[in-house]
Amino acid sequence: MATVIRGDDNWDTSIPSNVVSTTSQTYTQCASGFADITGATVTITPSSTSSKVLVTFSAGAMSGTTANEIQVRILRGSTIVRSITRYGFTNAGSGEWSSCPIAVNFLDSPSTTSATTYQLQMSTTSDNDFRVNHSQSNYDGTAGIVSTATEIGG
Amino acid sequence: MQPAIEDAIISLAPRTAFSLDNNGIVAWDMSEVKTNITQPTDAEIATELTRLQAAYDAQAYARSRKAAYDLLNQFEMQFDDAANGTTTWIDAINAIKQEFPK
Numbered sequence: 001m002a003t004v005i006r007g008d009d010n011w012d013t014s015i016p017s018n019v020v021s022t023t024s025q026t027y028t029q030c031a032s033g034f035a036d037i038t039g040a041t042v043t044i045t046p047s048s049t050s051s052k053v054l055v056t057f058s059a060g061a062m063s064g065t066t067a068n069e070i071q072v073r074i075l076r077g078s079t080i081v082r083s084i085t086r087y088g089f090t091n092a093g094s095g096e097w098s099s100c101p102i103a104v105n106f107l108d109s110p111s112t113t114s115a116t117t118y119q120l121q122m123s124t125t126s127d128n129d130f131r132v133n134h135s136q137s138n139y140d141g142t143a144g145i146v147s148t149a150t151e152i153g154g
Numbered sequence: 155m156q157p158a159i160e161d162a163i164i165s166l167a168p169r170t171a172f173s174l175d176n177n178g179i180v181a182w183d184m185s186e187v188k189t190n191i192t193q194p195t196d197a198e199i200a201t202e203l204t205r206l207q208a209a210y211d212a213q214a215y216a217r218s219r220k221a222a223y224d225l226l227n228q229f230e231m232q233f234d235d236a237a238n239g240t241t242t243w244i245d246a247i248n249a250i251k252q253e254f255p256k
Binding site: 025026027028029030031032033034035036038039095097123129131134138 | 155160163164169170171172173174175176180181184185186187188189
């Protein structure tokens with residue numbers, strides 16, 4: 001934690017200084033059943049067991065075909081800490097695509113001072129087509145997937 | 155959408171989850187629901203991409219025609235032709251077909 005003086009001349013020790021962020025340019029093709037979104041992972045070591053961790057994931061994604069339900073979940077290690085059963089639903093026609101950007105966050109209480117890894121997983125129903133960080137075979141350049149973990153409190 | 159490597163892989167291994175970067179496939183069949191389809195080789199992917207590209211290119215005339223058709227107010231043209239005894243609609247369609255032949 002960083003210690004700063006507030007406007008009322010009192011000390012505030014709650015400003016987070018433990019922030020970890022990762023980026024990735026890897027493309028992931030999702031299918032029926034959950035799969036790790038490659039590169040959408042971040043590891044943080046909390047300074048206190050009472051700390052909370054705000055974890056966020058962002059990326060571009062697109063969905064094709066009809067009646068495509070997109071599901072998402074965040075794992076802490078092997079434990080599911082957030083699950084959204086209908087994160088998105090698209091109904092694109094043949095050859096058409098729907099935008100389904102990823103912006104998922106969760107305020108976790110890991111109760112540990114050990115290194116803690118968060119991983120984003122996604123799934124589609126009916127084996128439909130869902131593409132994360134799709135870039136037409138060009139995976140250079142700026143960060144496509146950003147995963148951030150911020151320790152708060154403690 | 156012009157076909158890319160991803161499309162070739164999906165065509166060869168439908169319903170299979172995978173990850174890809176500029177160095178090629180970095181994770182294969184990693185969904186909880188496995189398809190057990192063997193990861194295609196670079197040569198197989200290249201061959202399939204060539205096939206998809208040829209199919210895409212063969213439809214270039216259709217994409218060009220559609221873009222031109224979409225610029226027409228066809229119902230209004232047809233109504234005006236019926237009312238006035240003109241042939242503006244069929245003339246415009248024929249002109250587009252001639253401009254973008256099969």
